[in-house]
Amino acid sequence: EAQVTQNPRYLITVTGKKLTVTCSQNMNHEYMSWYRQDPGLGLRQIYYSMNVEVTDKGDVPEGYKVSRKEKRNFPLILESPSPNQTSLYFCASSLLPGSNQPQHFGDGTRLSIL
Amino acid sequence: AQKVTQAQTEISVVEKEDVTLDCVYETRDTTYYLFWYKQPPSGELVFLIRRNSFDEQNEISGRYSWNFQKSTSSFNFTITASQVVDSAVYFCALSEAEGGGFKTIFGAGTRLFVKA
Numbered sequence: 002e003a004q005v006t007q008n009p010r011y012l013i014t015v016t017g018k019k020l021t022v023t024c025s026q027n028m029n030h031e032y033m034s035w036y037r038q039d040p041g042l043g044l045r046q047i048y049y050s051m052n053v054e055v056t057d058k059g060d061v062p063e064g065y066k067v068s069r070k071e072k073r074n075f076p077l078i079l080e081s082p083s084p085n086q087t088s089l090y091f092c093a094s095s096l097l098p099g100s101n102q103p104q105h106f107g108d109g110t111r112l113s114i115l
Numbered sequence: 116a117q118k119v120t121q122a123q124t125e126i127s128v129v130e131k132e133d134v135t136l137d138c139v140y141e142t143r144d145t146t147y148y149l150f151w152y153k154q155p156p157s158g159e160l161v162f163l164i165r166r167n168s169f170d171e172q173n174e175i176s177g178r179y180s181w182n183f184q185k186s187t188s189s190f191n192f193t194i195t196a197s198q199v200v201d202s203a204v205y206f207c208a209l210s211e212a213e214g215g216g217f218k219t220i221f222g223a224g225t226r227l228f229v230k231a
Contacts, residue, residue: 043222044208046218057216102165106159
């Protein structure tokens with residue numbers, strides 16, 4: 002089954018404790034992306050990747066890091082999480098580099114930073 | 116700069132009513148892509164439709180229809196004879212080239228309540 006898998010689905014942690022949210026897709030997609038969803042703001046793109054070893058900033062990259070060492074994986078790293086990063090996070094992938102192909106989304110990761 | 120505006124924060128209708136969700140976008144590019152996604156109460160994001168900037172043909176899919184007008188930079192979504200299962204948050208999104216890649220901008224979403 003074609004899918005985008007995020008882990009964990011839920012996480013409560015404390016300020017400053019490094020965390021990683023994993024994202025994996027099994028569709029051989031080149032384009033992968035991370036978004037955060039906050040009430041009233043919709044989804045905002047954090048980082049995206051056009052292919053292996055190619056990453057670029059979205060609209061809200063501050064406080065986040067990503068890597069794309071393999072085509073299927075695109076982890077989101079919060080080196081020193083802060084409460085303003087409490088949010089619902091979605092990973093997405095698509096066949097072509099984000100153009101006219103719809104993105105397939107993971108089920109979301111709800112992060113709470115205390 | 117790119118921007119997607121969904122001016123309707125919440126809409127409430129009674130079942131069987133028609134409802135239109137508005138989406139207005141701003142872009143400098145001549146080539147871009149527009150999408151609608153649905154987020155039901157369960158939280159997942161479901162793709163509904165995409166349009167590229169060269170295709171202004173309107174589309175109908177069952178009870179759903181989309182009206183793309185470049186002249187007004189709008190990509191509106193109409194649900195005919197709404198049903199309770201249509202209750203969800205609907206997002207309009209714009210994707211376009213920037214530098215060597217593609218960025219995607221979402222609108223803030225419109226929450227639709229359909230009452231029985």
